[in-house]
Amino acid sequence: MARPPAPGSVIVPDWHESAEGKEYLPCILRRNRRRMFGLLERPVLPPPVAIDTASYKIFVSGKSGVGKTALVAKLAGLEVPVVHHETTGIQTTVVFWPAKLQASDRVVMFRFEFWDCGESALKKFDHMLPVSRQACQEKTDAFLFLFSFTDRASFEDLPAQLALVAGEAPGVVRMVIGSKFDQYMHTDVPERDLTAFRQAWELPLLRVKSVPGRRLADGHTLDGRAGLADIAHVLNGLAEQLWHQDQVAAGLLPKPPPPENTPG
Numbered sequence: 001m002a003r004p005p006a007p008g009s010v011i012v013p014d015w016h017e018s019a020e021g022k023e024y025l026p027c028i029l030r031r032n033r034r035r036m037f038g039l040l041e042r043p044v045l046p047p048p049v050a051i052d053t054a055s056y057k058i059f060v061s062g063k064s065g066v067g068k069t070a071l072v073a074k075l076a077g078l079e080v081p082v083v084h085h086e087t088t089g090i091q092t093t094v095v096f097w098p099a100k101l102q103a104s105d106r107v108v109m110f111r112f113e114f115w116d117c118g119e120s121a122l123k124k125f126d127h128m129l130p131v132s133r134q135a136c137q138e139k140t141d142a143f144l145f146l147f148s149f150t151d152r153a154s155f156e157d158l159p160a161q162l163a164l165v166a167g168e169a170p171g172v173v174r175m176v177i178g179s180k181f182d183q184y185m186h187t188d189v190p191e192r193d194l195t196a197f198r199q200a201w202e203l204p205l206l207r208v209k210s211v212p213g214r215r216l217a218d219g220h221t222l223d224g225r226a227g228l229a230d231i232a233h234v235l236n237g238l239a240e241q242l243w244h245q246d247q248v249a250a251g252l253l254p255k256p257p258p259p260e261n262t263p264g
Contacts, residue, residue: 037094058238
């Protein structure tokens with residue numbers, strides 16, 4: 001895969017907080033609540049601001065209990081499960097995110113389709129795991145590899161997962177996310193290990209909190225606008241990596257040499 005671009009070099013950071021960006025947010029918000037979208041639904045924009053949509057399939061990978069379902073819930077503006085229950089079968093969640101391109105000042109609506117699979121489902125139906133079947137590999141655009149700051153084993157498991165995908169599906173985007181960052185005071189993964197990992201793999205490494213989102217005045221409803229502020233860096237990071245990868249694949253950007261120090 002192409003070497004990841006520098007953060008902020010493809011997507012305008014914090015554009016969603018600008019006056020222009022806020023004009024687009026009503027299509028994914030309703031009265032400060034996040035809108036939910038089915039597989040065949042999409043945001044409705046007025047004709048003067050109609051924009052193109054770029055669609056991607058994202059496979060969420062990681063050990064059981066690291067927070068895969070909680071991450072997808074936060075990205076979609078849903079309630080974060082308080083108690084861990086292993087995901088039954090396969091769950092797909094669609095998230096839309098408008099972003100502005102640095103090079104052209106063009107606004108693009110990114111459609112992310114997240115696939116979250118329980119370990120028991122993958123063991124029982126191995127054809128559902130993208131890296132195990134070529135047909136699924138061709139339809140998967142990115143892998144999110146999760147580890148938990150409170151689970152050292154989940155961090156140590158990352159190289160094996162990354163090496164497998166690098167060998168089986170070398171053309172997909174790979175990103176690493178550390179969950180439960182709000183519990184960083186009790187971390188099993190010190191900063192020096194994160195630095196060594198980034199230097200070895202040269203992959204984006206983001207951090208997310210797993211605490212429930214902020215509420216509206218009624219004390220019960222999730223504040224969709226505040227929730228976007230908590231996860232915008234993840235959605236922008238995904239949009240940046242995927243758009244850059246597409247531009248390289250289309251020959252619109254020069255293909256860089258592979259990193260010399262990438263393990264495996």
